[in-house]
Amino acid sequence: MSKTSLLFVASEVYPFAKTGGLADVAHSLPRALSGEHEVSVVMPLYKCIERERFGIVALEENFNLFMGGIDYPVELYGCTYEGIDYRFIYSPLLCDREFLYGSSECGYEDNDIRFGIFSYAVVELLRRHPYAIVHLNDWQSALIPLLIKQEGTLIAKTLYTIHNLAYQGNFDSSALYKLGISMEYFTMDGVEFHGMVSFMKAGIAYCDCVTTVSPTYAKEILKPEFGCGLDGFLAHHRSKLVGILNGIDTEHFSSVNDQVLVQSYSDISGKALNKKDFLKQSGLIGIKKPLFVFIGRFVSQKGLDLLIEALPKIASLDCNIAFLGEGEARYCEALNAIAKECSNIHLTFGYDESLSRRMYAAADFLLMPSVFEPCGLNQLIAMSYGAIPVVHLVGGLTDTVRNIEKYDSEKRNGFGIVFTKQTGRSFINAINRAMELYRDKRSYSEIANHNMKCDFSWKESAKHYLSLYKKLEG
Numbered sequence: 239m240s241k242t243s244l245l246f247v248a249s250e251v252y253p254f255a256k257t258g259g260l261a262d263v264a265h266s267l268p269r270a271l272s273g274e275h276e277v278s279v280v281m282p283l284y285k286c287i288e289r290e291r292f293g294i295v296a297l298e299e300n301f302n303l304f305m306g307g308i309d310y311p312v313e314l315y316g317c318t319y320e321g322i323d324y325r326f327i328y329s330p331l332l333c334d335r336e337f338l339y340g341s342s343e344c345g346y347e348d349n350d351i352r353f354g355i356f357s358y359a360v361v362e363l364l365r366r367h368p369y370a371i372v373h374l375n376d377w378q379s380a381l382i383p384l385l386i387k388q389e390g391t392l393i394a395k396t397l398y399t400i401h402n403l404a405y406q407g408n409f410d411s412s413a414l415y416k417l418g419i420s421m422e423y424f425t426m427d428g429v430e431f432h433g434m435v436s437f438m439k440a441g442i443a444y445c446d447c448v449t450t451v452s453p454t455y456a457k458e459i460l461k462p463e464f465g466c467g468l469d470g471f472l473a474h475h476r477s478k479l480v481g482i483l484n485g486i487d488t489e490h491f492s493s494v495n496d497q498v499l500v501q502s503y504s505d506i507s508g509k510a511l512n513k514k515d516f517l518k519q520s521g522l523i524g525i526k527k528p529l530f531v532f533i534g535r536f537v538s539q540k541g542l543d544l545l546i547e548a549l550p551k552i553a554s555l556d557c558n559i560a561f562l563g564e565g566e567a568r569y570c571e572a573l574n575a576i577a578k579e580c581s582n583i584h585l586t587f588g589y590d591e592s593l594s595r596r597m598y599a600a601a602d603f604l605l606m607p608s609v610f611e612p613c614g615l616n617q618l619i620a621m622s623y624g625a626i627p628v629v630h631l632v633g634g635l636t637d638t639v640r641n642i643e644k645y646d647s648e649k650r651n652g653f654g655i656v657f658t659k660q661t662g663r664s665f666i667n668a669i670n671r672a673m674e675l676y677r678d679k680r681s682y683s684e685i686a687n688h689n690m691k692c693d694f695s696w697k698e699s700a701k702h703y704l705s706l707y708k709k710l711e712g
């Protein structure tokens with residue numbers, strides 16, 4: 239039987255360009271599916287992508303897109319990487335920018351046109367190379383089901399994954415004209431959202447199936463608290479909404495194979511050298527003290543307000559705390575001000591993939607006090623590197639981290655310190671429980687080693703996607 243052809247569309251893919259978890263998923267899920275499907279992945283060819291390093295070449299398939307009275311030139315590029323066929327869309331307006339979407343404070347004003355170009359170019363690709371299934375991700379590619387419908391002749395079935403409902407791609411209504419999209423779609427059932435055009439709504443309304451990245455988040459987004467104004471709209475489309483838990487690439491995030499570590503390891507006894515090395519590099523003192531790390535975007539979603547509120551108290555305990563991240567200036571300034579007063583806090587501002595892995599390997603605990611969390615990959619990576627997560631029990635964190643008080647060595651899921659209220663008191667209480675666990679060396683090692691043996695790969699979740707694709711094919 240011939241394999242189904244699948245085009246996976248994402249605005250970022252590791253290792254070409256990454257700002258967060260979407261890039262990890264767009265790298266690892268197609269790899270997990272490729273045994274069963276002919277998979278191609280398509281993304282923009284941003285300026286930051288190292289063409290020579292990856293052997294990216296022009297496919298000599300150039301065309302112009304005519305939208306809103308303007309011609310936009312598009313070039314197609316391609317490469318094969320780790321056995322996967324990658325296609326890249328190059329258009330100057332889309333790609334020749336310093337950042338992927340804008341600075342950490344605000345997105346580029348013409349992101350509607352930029353990702354409109356990307357979406358139309360993918361539709362053109364579908365015309366030239368038919369695929370049975372198109373898998374879209376987040377607002378940047380959410381227009382595609384609408385464009386396929388508007389085009390009228392393409393037969394591809396569409397699956398749309400929401401990685402984070404908070405980023406919807408909402409633009410002024412003039413975007414419709416600029417993108418050559420008929421006003422007939424500008425209704426409450428279509429893309430209209432409080433007088434704006436919502437790319438996210440196009441994905442939800444016109445795709446054949448909607449997924450989000452954990453079962454709990456799939457339920458949460460139907461409620462006003464987490465629905466970001468789209469809870470009613472999603473409830474209307476709930477019959478095609480499914481929550482499938484993300485996995486991680488366990489070959490890439492592997493404490494046994496990771497080349498950037500000073501020592502690879504298969505149980506937590508091997509973490510000591512990595513911790514020693516990291517402490518030395520960052521000027522932190524005390525190998526015997528627990529090391530808490532936070533790795534991620536400095537934005538309100540990740541619980542930065544709570545973290546900053548609680549930080550002086552945490553720092554007063556006998557521990558070390560290290561941060562790696564970038565984001566809003568107000569958070570960076572607040573962290574700087576506290577770190578100046580506390581010698582046991584170390585801050586690294588920026589994005590550094592290999593440092594992040596050295597920190598997961600060095601850490602005893604990962605802090606993840608997120609306000610909401612669609613799935614979260616950090617906790618999965620942390621558990622596979624033997625760092626116990628301290629998490630606010632919300633979204634995907636609920637599906638992936640069980641309370642250590644219910645620890646059962648027979649269970650195949652990961653365990654961590656959880657707190658259920660997003661308050662300073664609950665968080666500090668969780669930190670105190672972490673300190674206590676750390677003092678109980680036997681229990682700490684048992685749980686951390688148990689987590690390291692859990693399977694956080696795509697194995698099970700890829701099967702869910704495969705069965706959805708099959709259903710869509712009919």
Ligand code: ADP
Nearest residue numbers: 258259534562563588589590591594614615616
């Ligand atoms: P997000 O909401 O940002 O997508 P996820 O938990 O889904 O959060 O995924 C975050 C991914 O990005 C993880 O692989 C994490 O290690 C990585 N990451 C986040 N911030 C940084 C950083 N400053 N440097 C290196 N890696 C980072």
